[in-house]
Amino acid sequence: MPQRSDEQLMRDYARGDVQAFEALFRRHGQKIYNLFLRFSGDPQLAEDLLQECFLRVIEARDRYRSENAFDRWLITIAINLLRDHHRRSRRRNEKTMSEEPVAPDAGNPAGTNPQLDLERRYLQDAVQKALLSLPAEQREVILLSKYYGFSFAEIADMLNITPAAAKQKAYRGMLSLRKKLAYLKEQDT
Amino acid sequence: MNCEQVQQQLAVAVLDPSQALPEQDLTAHLERCDICRSALQEWTAVGQALQELPERPVPPAARRAVLQHAHQAVSPAANSVWAWLREWLLDWRNPMLPIFMGLLTTSVFALVLAMHMDLSLLPPLGLTLAGAMWTGLFAVVFYLFSVGMRQREHSWRFLAQTALVAIGIFFVITVFSPLPHAVRFCSNFSLTQPLMERLSIGGAYFVFGVLYSLVPMAIGAFVAAGRYAQHPVLRSSMAGGVFMLLLAPAIFLQCAPFALGVVLGWFGGAMLGALVGGVLGYWARHRLVRQSIEMYLFL
Numbered sequence A: 001m002p003q004r005s006d007e008q009l010m011r012d013y014a015r016g017d018v019q020a021f022e023a024l025f026r027r028h029g030q031k032i033y034n035l036f037l038r039f040s041g042d043p044q045l046a047e048d049l050l051q052e053c054f055l056r057v058i059e060a061r062d063r064y065r066s067e068n069a070f071d072r073w074l075i076t077i078a079i080n081l082l083r084d085h086h087r088r089s090r091r092r093n094e095k096t097m098s099e100e101p102v103a104p105d106a107g108n109p110a111g112t113n114p115q116l117d118l119e120r121r122y123l124q125d126a127v128q129k130a131l132l133s134l135p136a137e138q139r140e141v142i143l144l145s146k147y148y149g150f151s152f153a154e155i156a157d158m159l160n161i162t163p164a165a166a167k168q169k170a171y172r173g174m175l176s177l178r179k180k181l182a183y184l185k186e187q188d189t
Numbered sequence B: 001m002n003c004e005q006v007q008q009q010l011a012v013a014v015l016d017p018s019q020a021l022p023e024q025d026l027t028a029h030l031e032r033c034d035i036c037r038s039a040l041q042e043w044t045a046v047g048q049a050l051q052e053l054p055e056r057p058v059p060p061a062a063r064r065a066v067l068q069h070a071h072q073a074v075s076p077a078a079n080s081v082w083a084w085l086r087e088w089l090l091d092w093r094n095p096m097l098p099i100f101m102g103l104l105t106t107s108v109f110a111l112v113l114a115m116h117m118d119l120s121l122l123p124p125l126g127l128t129l130a131g132a133m134w135t136g137l138f139a140v141v142f143y144l145f146s147v148g149m150r151q152r153e154h155s156w157r158f159l160a161q162t163a164l165v166a167i168g169i170f171f172v173i174t175v176f177s178p179l180p181h182a183v184r185f186c187s188n189f190s191l192t193q194p195l196m197e198r199l200s201i202g203g204a205y206f207v208f209g210v211l212y213s214l215v216p217m218a219i220g221a222f223v224a225a226g227r228y229a230q231h232p233v234l235r236s237s238m239a240g241g242v243f244m245l246l247l248a249p250a251i252f253l254q255c256a257p258f259a260l261g262v263v264l265g266w267f268g269g270a271m272l273g274a275l276v277g278g279v280l281g282y283w284a285r286h287r288l289v290r291q292s293i294e295m296y297l298f299l
């Protein structure tokens, strides 16, 4: 049987096919979770937002129009959730983002060389911290293009800005990252 | 093409390869420009560093919760009355839920009080007013809790959850041994009798008032402090204040037949117990958590 498209799966779920939803979650759940995780550096928050995001998908199943690409629609929901959260935590003037971002530990498949593992974790930690230090709108653009492979045109569409503005935000963000991660290059050589 | 443009292009091409400059333009520029050549190296390093962030799998609990919700939303049973009721009761966004919960808790607590005393001795108007006020207070605290849950306002959730857990425990204790009974029992018990005689009746109510709110508040703050870690003394005291608001009607109802000294003694004791208990529970939770983390790290 040919694989159903995301849009088809969403339509099938709206008609009561729960397995269609499970397939959608398998395809997109992890990506969205990691978007939240990289954006916030806070696993607990990422988990909450992931649930909230898919609850919105479930609630909107009858309103979803398949002319809209599912993955972009999903990302738009996720971005809105992140912005809501960001706005609220700023209003409360609280530091809700983890002070110590958790170095993600799922990605060292070999794990044979402890020294290498330690260096990698250190690097991951540095990258996560550098990302967290960016303004939210730069972080959004960088995460969406680097990890989700969206073009600037697509990102601009999702974020309701012009492609030039998206590019500009990406460039600004990359400049700060370069400054913050400059020492990594010196260590390499 | 100037350096500024080249560097901008190099940076965005790290993210979106479709933005890369035509090969020959770039090579031509890089051959004669040291600055852009070293910039290229740096951008490549940033790109590689970003590549290092690994993917984490979705935590199983979150996956279960989402899939379960997806299931419930489309299952045929979703249309039954029972499912509707369950949905209604479990939805934090439901504005009627706090009012319903306020009514429910007030009724249950009134029943608990009625187990031990004859509420009909009180004037009906006063009783009705007390009931209405209590329902309102509970509704407000449940509303605070629902907003805290749904908007991740952890400080609100902490205030409301601490007070609700504490008042629940207070009433569980009251089912088995209401405070006036405990005072009376100790006054007649041979071991405690001399001590109780030295305390006046007001003093006895004060001491028991402390105990009867310190223990519930300590447990309440311990339970609620999990995800909350700011301003321990201030927030625990505020939670104690919320608890006192919920407790006050219970004190006045149970004290109605007694003198003013009893009311003041109990009230003052409860206040002190609530403050100390809240801070204690909060401290215990964070202290324990920190210690267990340290154990994990060093063992």
Ligand SMILES: [Zn+2]
Pocket (backbone or CB within 6 Å): B002, B003, B004, B006, B029, B033, B034, B035, B036, B037
């Ligand atoms: Zn140049």
